[in-house]
Amino acid sequence: MANLLVHGKYLLNPAQPGEKTAVVQDAAVAVTGTSIAAVGSYSALKKQYPDYREVGSNEYLILPGLIDVHHHGWGLSAIQQGALDDTLEPWIYDLLMLKSPTNVYLDTLYGNMKLLESGVTTVLHSHFCRTGNYEDEVNATLKAYETSGQRVALALEVMNQHPFAYDDDWFLQHLSVPLRTQVEAALKARPPMDRDTYLNxxxxxxxxxNQEGAAKVKILYGPINAVWTTPDILEAIGERVQQGRGLHLHVVETPYQAEYFFKHYGKSNIAWLHEMHLLGPRTSFAHAVWTTRDDLALLAETGVTVCHNASSNLRLRSGIAPLAFMHERGVNIGVGTDGGTLNDDDDMVQELRLVSKLHRLPRPTSPWVSPHDVMRMATLNGARATLRADAIGRIEPGRAADIILVNLQTMTQPYLAPDIHMADAFVYRAKGTDVETVIIDGELVMENRTHLRFNKADLLAQLREAAAQPPTAQDLQRADLFRQCRPVCVEFLNQYLDREMAPQYVLNRTA
Ligand SMILES: [Zn+2]
Incomplete structure (x- = not known):
């Protein structure tokens, strides 16, 4: 692997909260092997490293590789597969009506490709089994990351309770007798995973x-959500989290999930997880939309990362997470695309723009997240959630060389006022397509938008063929069951909320 001298007109590094992103002008980064050896002015480093292969020019912006802290590795989006947006719970039924992917490797690699093309060098991948063949799927997923070259923190899933609604008895009682018989038979045919099987x-x-340091692969506990996981498993995970293991799960994505914990335990989801010893700096929570003010204090104190999924929350009617208040309290926040950005394309750069716009409350003194905060979220903050806090997320000597080059021409043409900060320009104006070159672990994996580790045209052709395979008999049977049950799920949600939940954001008024 050639040593590299990366050259750009500007280099940005995330700042401390409340400060502006650090800028180096006429910058260069010397990359020796897999690590950053030096950062400084181009003229000085060119003299110091005359033999290094030069990448970029003064027409580029150099940034640390972006870190997507919540994704399920789906290449083809739900819409591409046939499921339109809806409220999360019935939408999950729609997902279960889709045919299983015929080739998880190709689908995941396609997802990785889209993320790479918008500058994502590390992914927190929340595994969600879609074929019923758990280990085959995990192996295919890891193989896709081996091919793409991205780093992954792979959270291994378990979902072993309440498969149809948050109250099994209510749900079964409201089904017609023949449908109830069908549901009971389906539950018996595939018993849920037990504690020891999952832990093993x-x-x-x-x-x-799992590897130490920067490393390409980290393995995390990844129960999808505490509402769908039996407490015995969460308790066991709690012990291991206290011993330093990583955890990623979805929390209070919808008001119904928040209600579940108040109904069952008389406290919030976050307070309950805290009692189970699941909060800490190696824990990350996706969504966290329906968190309370007290929850925010707990998240900040314990060092949990909140993985914000702005687009996904809008698309699935989950609401808007109180990010401005989380940020104000000092919660570590990262950004995830969740396979469902506004343009349905997994463009991480445009997702950063949405995050910077969504939390703008009326009144000029309301807390907000600035583009500089968002830059930190997408880099250094995300590094913590993937258990690489000291190894990635900044361009500085000793850290792993995960670097992207953004085309300044396309981002700023035909003119940009010279006093605009480059971090503002990037978050306000850039698109994924402006990312031209991606370096991971010192290796060029995409150069001038050409993938160097796989052939994009071949991948698309193979995926197209795999995706066009007809559904199996099992797929059709499952789809039929969930189609029949779906109206009962909606009926269930309509009667489930017992309490008023006062909003943290006040965005309009009734009188
Ligand atoms: Zn998710």
Missing amino acids: LVEKYYTER
């Missing part, structure tokens, strides 16, 4: 694949 599975992958 994670242990196996952790022993075989």
Whole structure:
């Protein structure tokens, strides 16, 4: 692997909260092997490293590789597969009506490709089993990351309770007798995963694949959501989190999930997870939309990362997470595309723009997240959630060389006022397509928008063929069951909320 001298008109590094992003002008980064050796002026480093292969020019902006802290690795989006946006719970039914992917490797690699093309060098991948073949799927997923070259923190899933609604008895009682018989038979045919099976599975992958330091692969616990996981498993994970293991799960994505914990335990989801010893700096929570003010204090104190999914929350009617207040309290926040950005294209750069716009409350003194805050979220803050806080997320000597080059011409043409800060320009104006070159672990993986580790045209052709395979008999049977049950799920949600939840954001008024 050639040593590199990366050249740009500007280099940006995330700042401390409340400060502006640091800028180096006429910058260069010397990359020796997999690590950053030096950062400084181009003229000085060119003299110091005359033999290094030069990448970029003074027409580029140099940034740390972006970190997507919540994604399920789906290449083809839900819409491409046939499911339009809806409220989360019935939307999950729609997902379960889709046919299983015929080739998880190709689909995941396609997802990785889209993220790479918008500058994502590390992904927190929340595994969500879609084929019923758990280990085959995990192996195919890891193989896709081996091909794309991206770093991954892979959160291994378990979902072993309340598969149809948050109250099994209510749900079964409201089904017609023949449908109830069908549902009960389906539940018996595929019993949920038990505690030891899950813990052993994670242990196996952790022993075989988890690596220290920057490393390409980290293995995390990844129960999808505490509402869908039995407490015995969460308790066991709590012990391991206290011993330093990583955890990623969805929390209070919808008001119904928030209600579940108040109904069952008389406290918030976050307070309950805290009692289970699941909060800490190696824990990250996706969504966290329906968190309370007290929750925010707990998240800040314990060092949990909130993985913000702005587009996904809008698309699935989940609401708007109180990010401005989380940020004000000092919660570590990262950004995730969740396979469902506004343009349905997983463009991480445009997602950053949405995050910077969505939390603008009326009144000029209301807390907000500035473009500089968003830059930090997408880099250094995200690094913590993927358990690489000291290894990635900044361009400085000793850190792993994960670097992207953004075309300044396309971002600023035909003119940009010279006093506009480059971090503002990037968050306000750039698109994923402006990312031209991506370096991971010192290796050029995309140069001038050409992928160097796989052939994009071949991948698209193979995926097109795999995706066009007809559904199996099993797919059709599952789709039929969920289609029949779906109206009962909606009926369930309509009667489930017992309490008024006062909003944290006041965006308009009734009188
Ligand atoms: Zn998710």
